[in-house]
Amino acid sequence: MxxxxxxxxxELVRRADGWPGLVCLRGDWAGGTPIVTSHPARVRTSLDxxxxxxxxxxxxxxxxxxxxxxxxxxxxxxxxxxLRRVGGQWYxxxxxxxxxxxxxxxxxxxxxxxxxGPDVRPDWTVGEFDGPPAVDHLAAVERAIELIxxxxxxxxxxxxxxxxxxxxxxxxLFAAVGAALDPAYGAFFAAEARALVSMSPELFLRRLGADVxxxxxxxxxxxxxxxxxxxxxxxxxxxxxxxxxxxLVRNDLGRVCETGTVRVSALLDVQPHPGVWHLVSTxxxxxxxxxxxxxxxxxAFPPGSVTGAPKLRALRAIAELEPVPRGAYTGxxxxxxxxxxxxxxxxxxxxxxxYGRIELGVGGGITADSVPMLEWRECLHKAAPLLSxxxxxxxxxxxxxxxxxxxxxxxxxxxxxxxxxxxxxxxLADHLARLDRSARxxxxxxxxxxxxxxxxxxxxxxxxxxxxxxxxxxxxxTVDVTVAPAQPPPVASDVVVTDRPAGxxxxxxxxxxxxxxxxxxxxxPLFVAADGTVLETSRGTVFLVESDGTLVxxxxxxxxxxxxxxRAVLDLARDEGRATVLRGFxxxxxxxxxxxxxxxxxxxxxxxxxxxxxxxxxxxxVVSLARRLxxxxxxVR
Numbered sequence: 306m307x308x309x310x311x312x313x314x315x316e317l318v319r320r321a322d323g324w325p326g327l328v329c330l331r332g333d334w335a336g337g338t339p340i341v342t343s344h345p346a347r348v349r350t351s352l353d354x355x356x357x358x359x360x361x362x363x364x365x366x367x368x369x370x371x372x373x374x375x376x377x378x379x380x381x382x383x384x385x386x387x388l389r390r391v392g393g394q395w396y397x398x399x400x401x402x403x404x405x406x407x408x409x410x411x412x413x414x415x416x417x418x419x420x421x422g423p424d425v426r427p428d429w430t431v432g433e434f435d436g437p438p439a440v441d442h443l444a445a446v447e448r449a450i451e452l453i454x455x456x457x458x459x460x461x462x463x464x465x466x467x468x469x470x471x472x473x474x475x476x477x478l479f480a481a482v483g484a485a486l487d488p489a490y491g492a493f494f495a496a497e498a499r500a501l502v503s504m505s506p507e508l509f510l511r512r513l514g515a516d517v518x519x520x521x522x523x524x525x526x527x528x529x530x531x532x533x534x535x536x537x538x539x540x541x542x543x544x545x546x547x548x549x550x551x552x553l554v555r556n557d558l559g560r561v562c563e564t565g566t567v568r569v570s571a572l573l574d575v576q577p578h579p580g581v582w583h584l585v586s587t588x589x590x591x592x593x594x595x596x597x598x599x600x601x602x603x604x605a606f607p608p609g610s611v612t613g614a615p616k617l618r619a620l621r622a623i624a625e626l627e628p629v630p631r632g633a634y635t636g637x638x639x640x641x642x643x644x645x646x647x648x649x650x651x652x653x654x655x656x657x658x659x660y661g662r663i664e665l666g667v668g669g670g671i672t673a674d675s676v677p678m679l680e681w682r683e684c685l686h687k688a689a690p691l692l693s694x695x696x697x698x699x700x701x702x703x704x705x706x707x708x709x710x711x712x713x714x715x716x717x718x719x720x721x722x723x724x725x726x727x728x729x730x731x732x733l734a735d736h737l738a739r740l741d742r743s744a745r746x747x748x749x750x751x752x753x754x755x756x757x758x759x760x761x762x763x764x765x766x767x768x769x770x771x772x773x774x775x776x777x778x779x780x781x782x783t784v785d786v787t788v789a790p791a792q793p794p795p796v797a798s799d800v801v802v803t804d805r806p807a808g809x810x811x812x813x814x815x816x817x818x819x820x821x822x823x824x825x826x827x828x829x830p831l832f833v834a835a836d837g838t839v840l841e842t843s844r845g846t847v848f849l850v851e852s853d854g855t856l857v858x859x860x861x862x863x864x865x866x867x868x869x870x871x872r873a874v875l876d877l878a879r880d881e882g883r884a885t886v887l888r889g890f891x892x893x894x895x896x897x898x899x900x901x902x903x904x905x906x907x908x909x910x911x912x913x914x915x916x917x918x919x920x921x922x923x924x925x926x927v928v929s930l931a932r933r934l935x936x937x938x939x940x941v942r
Contacts, residue, residue, distance in 0.1 A: 308420055310394055322425070323476075326495065327476065332487070342367070342386060342388065348381070350381070364645060374636045399412075430473055431695045435702065438703075441628070442463070481696075487579070488504040489507075498659055499659040508651075525686065542674045544584070613671075631666060637649040668684060708809045711807065718777055720815040723776065728768040729764060730760050730764045737776075800842055845907065847902050848901055850898060850923045854923075868904070899921045
């Protein structure tokens with residue numbers, strides 16, 4: 306039924322603020338026609354069967370509207386009427402029945418009056434968003450990488466939750482943020498004391514007749530950096546991540562679609578979304594006969610783009626890595642209509658409001674090549690446009706200012722120092738992977754494809770004993786590989802706290818003049834961050850040993866090199882069943898524990914003293930690790 310022109314969907318939601326079960330879908334829903342409804346007839350926590358109802362083409366009429374929570378806390382409400390805006394005109398559509406005749410007549414009159422009513426501006430305020438410290442997310446990302454290296458996963462999504470105080474009208478917040486961001490799958494749901502305000506860019510599932518479509522998103526870069534759209538398409542990590550999830554979605558749909566109908570209709574499209582570029586792919590299939598939307602959701606939920614691969618192991622990993630449940634976040638939002646079909650978004654970029662608090666989940670997919678600090682910044686990139694549109698910001702404690710390399714660091718190029726043992730380079734793959742990640746981030750491309758063969762050939766020129774291989778990659782991507790005899794590793798070290806020059810230290814720079822100065826007199830410099838966190842020596846990562854043998858080291862950050870041997874120690878500890886903890890510690894804690902540092906050339910070296918203060922000794926732990934690092938594992942990993 307044509308009701309005529311009227312306000313925007315956002316304004317209509319503001320006018321209907323407070324109506325029971327208020328729903329608004331705006332953006333690409335139902336072919337790009339906004340939908341508004343309220344006053345549900347009944348509510349469920351799972352999807353009831355929905356028989357197909359004959360209706361005019363492109364008719365929604367009503368259906369189940371709501372969300373499926375990632376952790377199972379779902380809400381679906383049956384609405385037997387909707388308002389749709391088509392070509393600037395509002396239409397009233399209903400699944401009319403005799404028993405609902407009076408109720409629907411009342412709803413039609415109420416909506417008609419509201420369309421002709423005055424504009425309203427309900428108030429709302431959002432506080433400053435806070436959450437777990439960045440180091441918690443950095444540690445979770447590292448743990449995810451550990452699971453991937455152990456062969457348990459190919460990829461896993463790791464998330465964190467931000468929160469703030471909220472007062473006033475969630476409908477008012479939705480109207481303001483939706484108008485500012487114009488998301489592809491904007492959604493608002495009000496349910497008693499709870500509300501969802503979603504600005505999702507991602508289609509989880511659409512079913513029209515038997516045709517099913519899913520468009521997973523994997524890969525993100527901010528839009529405020531020129532050239533990032535092209536850089537995203539060239540990103541090895543993001544492309545691999547997207548392709549892995551496409552395979553997972555194909556597998557999910559293949560469980561319920563007719564054999565031979567599942568296909569990838571678009572792969573690695575670069576699309577603009579609020580504040581970011583995304584890599585988007587599309588998978589299609591044809592739902593099998595005798596199967597319905599509940600079967601489709603059971604096969605595909607939770608969405609693959611926010612879980613990982615393999616999906617079941619990724620779900621267990623998420624429960625281990627994330628300290629709190631996700632709630633509605635990374636579940637699904639949408640509707641099932643007996644006339645139109647079904648459509649669900651992935652519940653990302655979604656505010657959850659309840660009892661005076663507002664929460665926002667953010668996260669990203671982790672692969673073996675992930676850089677923890679870049680993953681954290683991706684979370685902040687995703688949150689930024691939503692917080693800005695809501696008129697708020699992150700608390701200063703959540704921010705991690707971007708550190709840039711000095712001109713001398715960039716110009717000097719990158720270095721890998723690799724141990725050669727009897728003509729074989731040790732952990733060559735890990736060294737070259739670190740070099741490649743740094744080169745792509747700093748210079749836009751990695752090293753030459755034949756580099757591994759070059760390093761092996763140079764290593765073979767020293768067929769017996771220990772050798773040091775130096776691989777220098779210059780800013781113009783030229784590479785120099787040299788070899789020289791290696792000195793025996795030190796038995797123990799006395800370290801001295803020393804200032805380190807400014808710059809970015811999660812890359813291994815070829816310019817080592819600063820280190821030569823700091824190491825004058827054969828001392829081993831120890832670097833401590835401004836916040837008091839013990840970082841590393843000039844030669845390698847610092848670990849302390851707790852009384853029960855647990856190894857502790859700081860999570861990776863901008864001022865800490867992702868040491869290849871550091872990673873090997875963590876892998877070895879996992880293999881041995883030894884506990885490890887990724888957390889920061891200060892000098893006072895270091896001095897009260899046994900400790901050691903690690904490097905590719907020296908393995909594990911006990912720290913005898915710090916600034917002249919002797920440390921307790923745990924040679925049993927250090928000697929065991931040193932033996933495994935040098936001879937107890939394969940030379941090439």
